[in-house]
Amino acid sequence: MLSRTIARVASIVGRSGEAGLLSSSSRLSVALNSTQAAESSNGSTEKFELKDVKGLRLSGDAYFNLVRERTVKEGEDDFQLKVPLPAFEPLLKEYDTLIEEGKDYKDRYTRALAETENVRRRGMKQVEDTKVFAVQGFCKDLLEVADILDLAVGSVTEDQLKAASPEMKILFDGVKMTKTVLMKTFAKHGLRPSNPIGEQFDPNLHEAVFQVPKEQAKHSVGHVEHVMKIGYILKERPVRAAQVGVVKE
Structure with a gap:
């Protein structure tokens, strides 16, 4: 043409x-x-x-x-x-060069876009983790309060409660109610107690304080026989390991 x-x-x-x-x-x-x-x-x-x-x-x-x-x-x-x-060759060479440059720039742009998206997602995850675990330090400080309330409630037997005066019963009920409210507050923020009695010993969740001979134990070797202090887990992350006694050989 x-x-x-x-x-x-x-x-x-x-x-x-x-x-x-x-x-x-x-x-x-x-x-x-x-x-x-x-x-x-x-x-x-x-x-x-x-x-x-x-x-x-x-x-x-x-x-x-x-x-x-x-x-x-x-x-x-x-x-x-x-x-x-010869008049056509420079045009063809330049055209091919521009095509290759366009592919290279597109590849770089795609990679940069993917990396930016990954950074954005990591940033969002870090922000969410910060929000979730921001109360971790505060929860740890309150665990001692929960332990004391547990000891107070567990130190009174049914017979002692029946023989106690009305004032003592009211005091006991108040302590028990305080413990209940505190545990509900823990649950609201994702903190839950972990009582591992009878479970397989896990060094990530449990702290072995002593060992129990298998002749004196109800559970199998390597399992938790006694719990001295329960552990706590915040959003699947251990906040405090449970102090336990483990059955030995």
Whole structure:
């Protein structure tokens, strides 16, 4: 297509020069208008795309061959004889370079976007962890209070409670209610007690204070037989290990 256009322009410009009737600029304008009119009347104008049917960009060589196939007809001169190949080569090389640079920049952008998203997610997780475990230190300070309340409630037997005066019963009920409210507050913030009696000993959750001979134990070897002080767990994270006695061989 391009070769025929150039040939027509050259022919028209040549004829106009022989006639000597028009200036150079006028001859070129007439040649272009005549060529466009001829192509329009013949309906031979073709549209060239830099992408294939799948929407993928063509390489420089692929585009060059596409133009050659559509332009050079059977029996005509080769395309590169009408449009010099050296004039096309810089364009094709630059085009291929730009495609490779575009791929590189796209790859870098994708990687940077993924890394930014990972940083954002890690930041959000750290913020959430900070919110969840911000009360950890305060909870540890209150565990001693919970231990004292446990001792106070557990030190009174049923017989002693029955024989106690009404005032003592009211005091006991007040201490027991205080313990209940404190445990509800712990549960509200994700802190729960861990009483591991009968469980397999876990050094991450339990602190072995003493050992119990298996002849004197109700549980298997390596299991918790006694609990001296219960442990506490905050959102699946141990806050305090339970102090236990473990069955030995």
